[in-house]
Amino acid sequence: MKAPPFPSTYPVTRRKAVLTDTTAPRPTANENHLLINAFAAQSHSPLVTLSKRIADCGCNVVEARVATLGRDVSVLVLAIGSWDAIAKLESALARYEREEQLRLLYFRTSQKQLQTNLLPYVVEVIAADKAGILYQIAEFFLHHGITIEQLQSTRYRAMQTGADMFSAQITIGIPSTTHIAALRDDFLEFCDGLNLDAIMDPMKF
Structure with a gap:
């Protein structure tokens, strides 16, 4: 009907x-x-x-x-x-x-299957807004075999300067076999190349 x-x-x-x-x-x-x-x-x-x-x-x-x-x-x-x-x-x-x-x-x-081989990490990114930032971040994690569990991104105008800004908070699952320090170095180098301010820390709960 x-x-x-x-x-x-x-x-x-x-x-x-x-x-x-x-x-x-x-x-x-x-x-x-x-x-x-x-x-x-x-x-x-x-x-x-x-x-x-x-x-x-x-x-x-x-x-x-x-x-x-x-x-x-x-x-x-x-x-x-x-x-x-x-x-x-x-x-x-x-x-x-x-x-x-x-x-x-x-x-x-169906309910989510437990993935005990994945370590939960939190990624935060802030940068001047420009087209393609989210795509490039998502592609980086896909290329490294890392799942994005949760993601929230927004475009906003900075109160102090009026500049258009990009912000993202991402929860990722890193395979336990991954060398965390090397991954973090690769990610921060990737962010430096795009002029992104970012952190990658383990989820504490």
Whole structure:
């Protein structure tokens, strides 16, 4: 059934994906996961309504993140429950999207596998803003076989001078076989070449 059109200033496109991981273990009866991402105007944040519908369907929230990007809010939620509860939640989300002015993406997933061979480190970068900084940082870690676990970057104007600035906080997973001092030297040399002010320290919790 096609959802009714919303105002052209906020087009709604619903996409539901079904991803199958043949290598992942089959979930137990009460460990079915649904990853949900909802987007809406900041004045209509879906956090309260979305979390209520998850609870009403007999599911629980494993993780939740909220971010305001531009004029919109993104709510990312990982829900867990029995197969029946997750199926009920999927139906509720379909109705929810039809009733509200928001974009919704959701699909079945599984819990994150433990990676005990990865050491968590925190990277912070500050620099004068220019095109391509984030791409070059991400490419550096990809080239060195390092996973980016979390990333938050922003472009802002310095209060003192008015200069356009770039800032990023990144959590990475470094393989335990990596020579940390050599990696840090390579990273700082890379940052020096781009005139980036950066640090790389172990996560302390």
